[in-house]
Amino acid sequence: MSPRQLDANEIRFFSGRSNPALAQGIARALGVPLSHTRASHFANDCLHVQLGASVRGRIVYIVQSLVPPVQEHMFELLMMLDIARSAAAAEIHAIIPYFAYARSDKKDAPRISITARLAADLLVTAGATHVMTMQLHSPQVHGFFSVPTDPLTARWLFAEYLRQSDCAPEQTIVVSPDAGSAKSAARFAGLLDLPVAVASKKRYSDTRVAIDKSIKKQVKGHSIAIIYDDEIATGTSVLELCTILQRSSIQAIKVVATHGLYIGGALAKLQAIPAISEIISTDTVAPPHQTENSKLTVLSVADIFAEAIRKNYLHESIGTLFTFWDS
Amino acid sequence: MSPRQLDANEIRFFSGRSNPALAQGIARALGVPLSHTRASHFANDCLHVQLGASVRGRIVYIVQSLVPPVQEHMFELLMMLDIARSAAAAEIHAIIPYFAYARSDKKDAPRISITARLAADLLVTAGATHVMTMQLHSPQVHGFFSVPTDPLTARWLFAEYLRQSDCAPEQTIVVSPDAGSAKSAARFAGLLDLPVAVASKKRYSDTRVAIDKSIKKQVKGHSIAIIYDDEIATGTSVLELCTILQRSSIQAIKVVATHGLYIGGALAKLQAIPAISEIISTDTVAPPHQTENSKLTVLSVADIFAEAIRKNYLHESIGTLFTFWDS
Amino acid sequence: MSPRQLDANEIRFFSGRSNPALAQGIARALGVPLSHTRASHFANDCLHVQLGASVRGRIVYIVQSLVPPVQEHMFELLMMLDIARSAAAAEIHAIIPYFAYARSDKKDAPRISITARLAADLLVTAGATHVMTMQLHSPQVHGFFSVPTDPLTARWLFAEYLRQSDCAPEQTIVVSPDAGSAKSAARFAGLLDLPVAVASKKRYSDTRVAIDKSIKKQVKGHSIAIIYDDEIATGTSVLELCTILQRSSIQAIKVVATHGLYIGGALAKLQAIPAISEIISTDTVAPPHQTENSKLTVLSVADIFAEAIRKNYLHESIGTLFTFWDS
């Protein structure tokens, strides 16, 4: 951690309702108070938000993860930005640990919205002067923002955790569930000095898609697989990959993913696979309540965001916290 | 109706999910088809919208009323505007029969949002080139929009309906529930050649507010009251006014309001008041399912919006459909 | 007053020609020099303005009240903002004690301008990064500005002055000349622990408007009335109200208004009413030369603006100096 300190009086730190625990964690790591935000609805369902501390001339941070209900959380964030802007904040940093709209990044059908670009524009209209986020679905989404934007990565966090685990390096291999995540997985594997295998979703025709079985050959000789992905929503891809890996030399699987949404019973389905020994994700999305015997490990990204905010505040480079896509 | 016709081929007419019946009604009145819109949610709850007809070079109308869930409907509207804009529509008209955010029109506390201004700016960012709405809460909200905006009125509709009712003019008086609506009520009364009384919410101290009982004196000599207001949400003010009027010469009450939200059982409470013979509102908000013996009459604003759209399309003045605030 | 000091070297303080005495007063209260501004006209009547001190990297304050000739003063202000902007000022604060265009805040006729919105946009185009003003005609005008804006109030100033006057509290009542000013009057009365009465301009038809005589009943039992309004231009409403109050229990009247324009002999007409013992307004508009035996008292808002500027400069909340509209 940097020895130079933030001036808590110059900073105002707020959280929307999407993930207050993470916001509290970041504030604590920074040593600044999390100011109160009051959110409610008018009789006609319009949102009403009030920031609980003066922002005049201050450097304002607003934490909001775009988790369900996504549109409600997005609009709450837009209102918080607007309040800070119109109340004369000096800088307004939108901290969006999970930028859900990133998946709508292209027109794969006529007359649909590239919603990630729309959302980026709306954030700027509302007042954001800087955006921090984590592990965007595709690196190009970075280019949708017209204000400086820092997409961070949780890769070091996972690496540090796994180094202290019981995975014997000579038996372990990192597995990327598809080619799109391959570069990211390779960087991660590099941190642990592990080899990497890349499953690919092959496409024999326009409609037939499946995970290629050649992954079995790639993992040959290893007994532990670390599946590394950016996000688990319904978990379908990872589940299929595990099914195939179970028929290979792999005997134990650790699933690692930055954004753990676990929609539609995904966590239960993953835990039900005997070969999976651990599921590791972060708190960019507020994690589900832990049951006893849960295989889920949640690592907090609070320190990463805190460090990025601190470096940004102190005008230090945050390159090491940044997600670069190619080497 | 204007004898000149719209070129249906030049127009594309879409509806969000908030009030499809009204959108269908407007389209029918205009003689243009209502094109399909497909809306769904991704696994992570992000909205996914697809417009069902080519908009290239077309004049596009998108109807969306900001009823609950307001933020979801607002974002859906923003996405529909964005789709039309990026798919090269020639003009994009946002038809917002009920602009719910209009009530957030000033800072009555520190560090809150003038959300009506924010919403106006977001609509323009997303692509709206023109806005049509009805009966804004305060006339100044018109000035929040940076694109041409037409706030329409339903006053003629109510007047025409009431002229055919059984209200003997010499016994009837229009009652405005507060001073803010007085001008609007006076214009309405003028259409029916009726006198007007204005109740006022008096304020004897900063905290004590009540409807002034002098309204009883004002209505003296009349037995029928037509309460005229812009919106009924929880209906508290109207309920209190009725209580007072019941102790005056008034024996029958008709309640008239443009936006019938009827939140929290408001409709039932109003119907339970024996003196109320009829509650008349419009379909800017999709009306509740009618029960037998309901006192509710719903007048459709479809023809008003259709006529405004037609006049705008044909470059005719829509002054007569417009809400002017002072005479 | 805040013990923390402004850095006079970081600040540049200028005045247009509309109200130099007030600008001088604000500068004196802040302890910063009022830099010279040179304004003249070219042969062809175009305005020529030169700021008399370097603004590079400085925090610049420009004071201009939009008093007659309004358009000339507005354009002078636009030019001063433009000079500061193009000469690389760091911040440009437009201090507009009387924002005359605020009354053009809605379309009450077809094809007119919502000039308050236009003026707000022009100020931003010219370079204003922040606006301070006082007692806007309607609170919604705040939402016309796309840069942070602080509408201040003179209510505390009047209250402090009147507390030291000879008005026996038990005999005194605050009177608002119409419902629109009622909330503002109630807040003011609250500061003095006085009751409030609200006259209302009733509207029996679209053309017949008059001040309701029920105000006489409301003031019953009090002998001193403090009429509280935002602005006196030609003074017609206040004059009519006084006529009615003279026929009630009221024996002495004090007229209190923030902006004292006194157009068309208004001051003389008010002074001619025997019951009026004192007329109290501020110097947002440069006051008329005082004649002997004048009933006019002018309170300076210089300290209020100075305090707001100081707090803004020091990044303190100015909530207490701010006009909030509802309690």
Next chain:
Amino acid sequence: MSPRQLDANEIRFFSGRSNPALAQGIARALGVPLSHTRASHFANDCLHVQLGASVRGRIVYIVQSLVPPVQEHMFELLMMLDIARSAAAAEIHAIIPYFAYARSDKKDAPRISITARLAADLLVTAGATHVMTMQLHSPQVHGFFSVPTDPLTARWLFAEYLRQSDCAPEQTIVVSPDAGSAKSAARFAGLLDLPVAVASKKRYSDTRVAIDKSIKKQVKGHSIAIIYDDEIATGTSVLELCTILQRSSIQAIKVVATHGLYIGGALAKLQAIPAISEIISTDTVAPPHQTENSKLTVLSVADIFAEAIRKNYLHESIGTLFTFWDS
């Protein structure tokens, strides 16, 4: 004139108060009615403007010359543009026959405004989508506008008039009063097949400026001089030039200038010079009332603006009406 007609119904033509006769002349030449504009002042001196015909979807032309009171006329123009914009005009053409601010086109002192650029930006903020003007002081001012702009010229008008005058070509020479106008004068002389002489304001030191007497040698052998300039305000330069020419071979002088402001008795002073036989200017500025025996001839630019508007409307090139600066 083009045989193709304008659709009068698609056009709305308005005039500010600066030069209604010219506006009427342009409208007449175009065959479209000049719609009424109502301008007045509120009690507090704010301008109030209402356009007298619906502009919805129309192509709107607004004529305003920036003559004294310049700032008042500028603001009136801004308001008229704003009205057209917010009332949904399709195109808004600002026709500014005399753009007075053009002379403020550079910073020749610290902390002044390049007001011509500011004015150009304000016009666009208010709603202008196209600008037409005549004979800008310097050609670079064209580049200050961010919307398409056409600076027209009256040179053909003067040439046609003079061809029919009594000036014997072999005795006549065109004289430009300074080098800045030389190119313009040369083009004008070319139309009449006349030679051109260029007086120059020489500068022997930073403060000593005078018209160089070598002009006498240049005009040698000619007895008639046509002084050609863009604008006569106080007329000082032309007066000095005439004084020198009177001591040369020149016996008769015609003064030709596009913008005849005639400030501070300039017209009388020019008429008092016996050698001046005629002063010819246009009605971009409303001409002074003609006295008997006046030497002033006013040529109307109405047809030129009408032709430019017609060509623009019909999407024809207006190159021939345009002022190009170099050959």
Next chain:
Amino acid sequence: MSPRQLDANEIRFFSGRSNPALAQGIARALGVPLSHTRASHFANDCLHVQLGASVRGRIVYIVQSLVPPVQEHMFELLMMLDIARSAAAAEIHAIIPYFAYARSDKKDAPRISITARLAADLLVTAGATHVMTMQLHSPQVHGFFSVPTDPLTARWLFAEYLRQSDCAPEQTIVVSPDAGSAKSAARFAGLLDLPVAVASKKRYSDTRVAIDKSIKKQVKGHSIAIIYDDEIATGTSVLELCTILQRSSIQAIKVVATHGLYIGGALAKLQAIPAISEIISTDTVAPPHQTENSKLTVLSVADIFAEAIRKNYLHESIGTLFTFWDS
């Protein structure tokens, strides 16, 4: 082709210097003349461009492919857009067959530019109101544009050509050189009813990258391979892929790529591989001069751009000409 005609008088069609033959081809297919453009350099190397036909009120198309010298061609395009904008064109369509900056679509190192976004913004600043391009490197680049943008595809063109070739369908397989192009290749293969194989650039560590040899197994049983890619610059990937395929069952290879840049002798290197029977690319980049016995076949995209322009002009959907990325 659509039976409805373009109004040649409403259109102006220009070409930069990058690919005049293609521009001429598009113009011919549209039946409109290609207007002259004059481009030269001033002595100081600044570019000087003049459009050779009036654009006032016209629909303007400007064709420029961003081929070397890229920056010079980009600036020429910006100037042509600026000329059209400031000369009052009604619509300005930038037709960019090869948008070279598309490859700079993310930050894969600190402090570099996402140049594709910058270029998109510059095009809009200069005046583009619509962009047409072909086969962007990644689909997300579409979202960098703030004006409507149509990325077209040449896939149908290639399919139609190959259907008439001598490739026996039962022996032929489409090969995508990496996973990123897989979807595109699958759509192409679908048009020909052919199977598809996807080579993948595998990444065993952060530095070791190679084309996976499993492609040999995938193509088993086929003797003809159609390699399908978006662009051939230096051709390294395709060359390596051919090397591997030569050691499989494949006996003949056809290389198909939209943008044929053929940098650094790429074409010669490809032609030197005996198994390659034909190299098929388009004229988005002006093709090299053909030598005798060349294996290069160039298909013109002129008809595709012409058809897209025609449909856009006639307000028809161009969905079928559009590149959608997922099925």
Next chain:
Amino acid sequence: MSPRQLDANEIRFFSGRSNPALAQGIARALGVPLSHTRASHFANDCLHVQLGASVRGRIVYIVQSLVPPVQEHMFELLMMLDIARSAAAAEIHAIIPYFAYARSDKKDAPRISITARLAADLLVTAGATHVMTMQLHSPQVHGFFSVPTDPLTARWLFAEYLRQSDCAPEQTIVVSPDAGSAKSAARFAGLLDLPVAVASKKRYSDTRVAIDKSIKKQVKGHSIAIIYDDEIATGTSVLELCTILQRSSIQAIKVVATHGLYIGGALAKLQAIPAISEIISTDTVAPPHQTENSKLTVLSVADIFAEAIRKNYLHESIGTLFTFWDS
């Protein structure tokens, strides 16, 4: 030099490839390091630039002179600005010693670009928040920039140098080669207490232009001429002027020009004129390699830019370094 110091840690100083020696000189004079910039081309000729030091929250200066290849250098500058902007620089100063596009400052033909305005807009789109340049071709170009811009002058530098030369003041006269440079020359002459003569390019018809021979009379009595101009490109005007001066009383000529482009052998041609004893220009353009016996003297503007940057950084007025055009 100012005693106050720059905080080297707060500053980042970069140079494009156009004039690294000047950039190095400015950095040295400021006492800050010149950070590395890496520029290269992709295979497809697209430019690739990387800034070699973190700019987050820093005050960034980017030096680029628009010398040939102009368009390549312009685009490189745009990319460097974009990188700084998107990497969260606090301020971005474009230091453009030679702004080549300044000569394209008006429309002297139909359908050409006022490229200086376009270039100014592109610089702002790319991220420039402030511009510094030197000796613009016309003072009006200043008004093309929408961000604060400082056009500096090298006049003091030349004066100081010449004061130490062997020019006997009583024999020396400053000569401006045309009227457009007269004011600038007069200011320069004033610094040296020398008289000034102004040659003028006369225009007897639209096509016949020549330097007026009356210059010979003006320089009568002086034997040394200092020709003072803003820029020497091909040098044609100066060469013609020298030819004329050689036939006057002038026996020695010194040529002084800010921007020494020396295109097409201009330097050799000038050196070949025996009367020319010295040619003095600055390093805004990187000077040609000096041959032995060269008459060229190059004065560095590094200190002037350094001083302007220092004053701007320290918020001091830079009026004395600024080019004002009129006295």
